Amino acid sequence: MSYDEFYNRDLHYRINAAKARTGSKAKVIAGASGTWQYNYDPAKIEEYGLYGVVEGELGGIGPELDGAAGPFFDALAAGEFDTVNPFKKSQFKVEIKEFVRNDKTHHGRFIHYWNEPSVDEIPNIVNPSMHGMIEVMRGCGRGCKFCDVTLRPLRYYPVEKVQKEIEINMKYGGLKNAWVQSDDIFVYGLNPRTTKNMQPNREAIEELFNGIMATGIEHTNPTHGTLAGAIADERLIPNVSKIIRSSPDNHIGIQCGFETGSIRLIGKYADRKLSPYRPDEWHWVVKNGIKTLNENYWVPAFTLIMGLDNDETPEDSWETIQLIHEIETEQPDSKFTTTPLTFVPIGLLEKSDFYDIGNTMDAAKLGVMYKTWQHNFKYGIQKFMGKVGHDNPIKNWFFTQLASTLGGVPLSAMEKFARRKGAEHERVIEKIRANYW
Ligand code: SF4
Numbered sequence: 001m002s003y004d005e006f007y008n009r010d011l012h013y014r015i016n017a018a019k020a021r022t023g024s025k026a027k028v029i030a031g032a033s034g035t036w037q038y039n040y041d042p043a044k045i046e047e048y049g050l051y052g053v054v055e056g057e058l059g060g061i062g063p064e065l066d067g068a069a070g071p072f073f074d075a076l077a078a079g080e081f082d083t084v085n086p087f088k089k090s091q092f093k094v095e096i097k098e099f100v101r102n103d104k105t106h107h108g109r110f111i112h113y114w115n116e117p118s119v120d121e122i123p124n125i126v127n128p129s130m131h132g133m134i135e136v137m138r139g140c141g142r143g144c145k146f147c148d149v150t151l152r153p154l155r156y157y158p159v160e161k162v163q164k165e166i167e168i169n170m171k172y173g174g175l176k177n178a179w180v181q182s183d184d185i186f187v188y189g190l191n192p193r194t195t196k197n198m199q200p201n202r203e204a205i206e207e208l209f210n211g212i213m214a215t216g217i218e219h220t221n222p223t224h225g226t227l228a229g230a231i232a233d234e235r236l237i238p239n240v241s242k243i244i245r246s247s248p249d250n251h252i253g254i255q256c257g258f259e260t261g262s263i264r265l266i267g268k269y270a271d272r273k274l275s276p277y278r279p280d281e282w283h284w285v286v287k288n289g290i291k292t293l294n295e296n297y298w299v300p301a302f303t304l305i306m307g308l309d310n311d312e313t314p315e316d317s318w319e320t321i322q323l324i325h326e327i328e329t330e331q332p333d334s335k336f337t338t339t340p341l342t343f344v345p346i347g348l349l350e351k352s353d354f355y356d357i358g359n360t361m362d363a364a365k366l367g368v369m370y371k372t373w374q375h376n377f378k379y380g381i382q383k384f385m386g387k388v389g390h391d392n393p394i395k396n397w398f399f400t401q402l403a404s405t406l407g408g409v410p411l412s413a414m415e416k417f418a419r420r421k422g423a424e425h426e427r428v429i430e431k432i433r434a435n436y437w
Pocket residue numbers: 140141142143144147148149150183184226257270273
């Protein structure tokens with residue numbers, strides 16, 4: 001179970017327990033950007049007792065009853081969402097979706113609201129946020145076809161708004177860090193319609209981080225950023241690193257989309273993710289992005305998409321494996337992690353099918369998963385654990401054992417899976433062990 005699912009389930013169980021205790025008939029709705037997951041696992045709608053799932057940005061303006069959320073809650077209380085009425089003019093469209101999963105049918109009420117609030121309409125937080133996370137922008141503008149963030153208009157929070165939220169976290173939550181929610185931090189402050197080749201607005205980014213540090217927090221890092229954005233201006237990462245005081249004792253984690261090593265797939269589905277570079281320069285961008293980030297004490301946590309639009313061929317998968325291996329051999333001290341995720345049909349690909357890992361994982365895709373885990377094991381867990389215990393032989397033994405358990409378990413599970421699937425899957429595992437280890 002994922003971290004998010006754990007907290008989400010816990011929250012809904014507590015809400016349901018409170019309702020049962022008090023006899024409340026309150027309607028529970030779920031909103032915000034993760035709601036696509038209810039399409040993937042619709043059984044949860046019933047399990048959590050959800051009345052409805054709101055799709056769109058109402059989540060961000062929900063507390064403002066005098067704004068767009070007012071009519072929403074009025075309609076909810078009046079029972080207007082109980083049935084679908086296509087003849088009633090409303091800014092909220094109700095859809096009852098039917099899903100069939102494992103021979104069972106599930107239903108869910110989805111309420112769509114597509115008006116995006118302007119930055120002025122988005123209220124500041126009034127209580128501390130989880131882990132010190134604060135938003136600095138919404139939208140992205142790079143146009144990756146598998147992403148719905150990019151369909152929303154780009155909006156940037158002014159520095160003063162960001163500072164106010166950090167101050168809330170410091171004052172009421174005692175937090176000393178700011179985790180900067182951004183879909184691509186290197187897009188902050190630029191207008192993709194008028195900026196040639198998505199060239200980062202370095203001044204705006206520097207001003208943002210100067211403002212963040214001026215609040216007195218000790219550590220900050222952006223949640224997401226693109227590799228192309230990180231290297232498009234050679235002064236950007238060094239300058240920002242100085243501002244946020246990155247160092248060997250203060251590494252900056254950032255999640256970046258690696259997506260695939262396939263030049264064909266990246267060109268077809270995410271060419272502007274690379275802007276100002278071309279798809280055929282993708283491998284160079286990845287390698288140089290890692291180098292630049294690492295040199296300035298940033299550590300990228302990469303996500304990869306397995307089965308992108310159900311269009312990933314074995315050749316595409318091998319290109320991914322090859323690229324990870326090349327980075328490991330050309331830059332043996334590089335620091336990065338790789339996490340494979342399965343394709344989810346959102347954004348411009350919302351009409352596509354989910355990638356069904358259980359039934360359609362061919363041998364090469366298993367290879368991608370195996371290689372990513374092997375990378376994390378060898379270059380992440382083992383090295384990290386080795387460093388933690390380097391000054392003490394007992395600690396060293398303990399952390400080495402822990403590292404082999406953490407990394408070894410999933411690797412042996414995949415080897416077992418390959419044995420069950422047959423000779424082709426086994427050959428892929430052997431090939432990776434022989435040539436890409
Ligand atoms: S760069 Fe990231 S946030 Fe932007 S469109 Fe692509 S996947 Fe979405």
